[in-house]
Amino acid sequence: MDDRAAVRRVALGTVLLGAAAFVLLAVARVPWHPVPGGLPDPVTASSVFTPAEIERGEHYALWGRIWSWSRLAVSLGVAAWLGFGLVGRRWVARLRGWWWVRIVLVVAGLALVGELVTLPFGIALRRLGLDEGLVTGTWAEWGVDQAKGYLVTVVSTSVAVVALVACMRRLPRLWPAVAGLAAALLVVLGSFAYPMVVEPxxxxxxxxxxxxxxxxxxxxxxxxxxxxxxxxxxxxxRRTTTLNAYVSGFGNSRRVVLYDNLVSGSPTAETLSVVAHELAHAKYDDVLTGTLLGAAGAALGVGLLGLVLAVPRRQRAGERV
Structure with missing residues (x-):
């Protein structure tokens, strides 16, 4: 059996196991009927808000969706163009140095291009939030946050891709299974470490x-x-006027986090009602469920990647396939 056929079989097995794990986890852990006795009748917006407030909310939601979906579409389009087109391959071919250094450079370059092409949509979203009084802080502070987010993306993505390529180099036939397991473990570790490493x-x-x-x-x-x-x-x-709280982490890293404006600007009863909602997520292990689903999805994704790479690629005219 040649390497390509072996990779295809292992990748198919990884896909099937990942998909089965995802389905089983979803069936067993997702609360498909979270409200005992069925959902109550919805409260009409007009019974709580004025027509002006409803119109304002609809305006914000409409343009928020437009800018967010546009940013996503452009980001995916540019990523596909660079990832599958000649421009990206030619750029990568010019890089020299250790293989893992080239991976970091490629990740950094692709992430930078993605940030730049989607920057107008991010600015539009921030402007919308400023106009509605939901966003605070200066543009300089926002720029620093964007830079921090870029660095976090580069580091986390580079770790994942370096691990993936290392598996492909060391285990040319078994890499989909090993890399799929590694990807699942990285998702779990990332979920545990995020509150302590990324949030600060x-x-x-x-x-x-x-x-x-x-x-x-x-x-x-x-x-x-x-x-x-x-x-x-x-x-x-320093970023928002919205009031919120959340529970993050597992085990010894689990903590309740309150927004400072919730603590200083809301009555205790309202603050506790927000906290109770977030504690319910922790009580029913919603974060753990999301993490396990993400781990299964990561393994499934690696398996699909293996299937794609195992398909013979058409070569230039005059060459054998």
């Missing part, structure tokens, strides 16, 4: 001081059976 890059966190609010948050977590390592306050107000 974008926000400053401080423990909520001892007092009634901290005591009530911890009591609420205990009542819901959610083990919480700490209650933190993030400096979210």
């Amino acid at each position: 890059v974008f926000n400053r966190f401080e423990s909520l001081p001892d007092g009634p609010l901290r005591a009530e948050v911890l009591a609420l977590a205990e009542a819901e059976g959610v083990r919480v390592d700490d209650v933190l306050v993030a400096d979210a107000s």
Whole structure:
């Protein structure tokens, strides 16, 4: 059996296992009927908001979707053009040096191109948020966040691609299975490490001081059976006026994070209602479910990549296929 046929068989097995794991996890862990007794009748928007507020919300949602979907379409189009076209291949062929260094350079270059071509849509989205009073901070601060996001993307993507290519080089026949398992493990590790490694890059966190609010948050977590390592306050107000909280991490890294404007600008009862919603996600392991589904999806994706690469590519005219 030649290498291409062997890769195709291993890749097909990886696809089937990844797809089966994804389906089984979705059936077993996704709450398809989250509300006992069925969903209640929806409350009409007009019973809560004025016509002007509804119109304003619809305007924001419409243009938010337009700019977001446009950015996604352009990003995918440029990535496909560079990834499958002659321009990208010619650019990569000019690179010299160790193979892993070239991978990092390619990832950095592609990510930079993606950032630049989608920058107008990001600016439009930020302008929309500023006009509606949902976004705060200066343009310089926003630019720093964009640069941080770019670096995080380059580092995380480079690690994944270097691991993938290393598997392909070391195990030319078995790489889809090994790389699929490695991709799944990276998803799980990334989900665990994200609160401790990535979140501090974008926000400053401080423990909520001892007092009634901290005591009530911890009591609420205990009542819901959610083990919480700490209650933190993030400096979210330097970016947004929206109020929010979330629970992140697993085990010893699990913490409740409150936006600082939620702590300072809302009554305790409202803050606890937001926290209760987020604790419910932790109680029913929604983050864990998403992580496991992502791990299965990563393995499935690697298997599909193996199938694509195992298909013989047509060569230039006059050459054998």
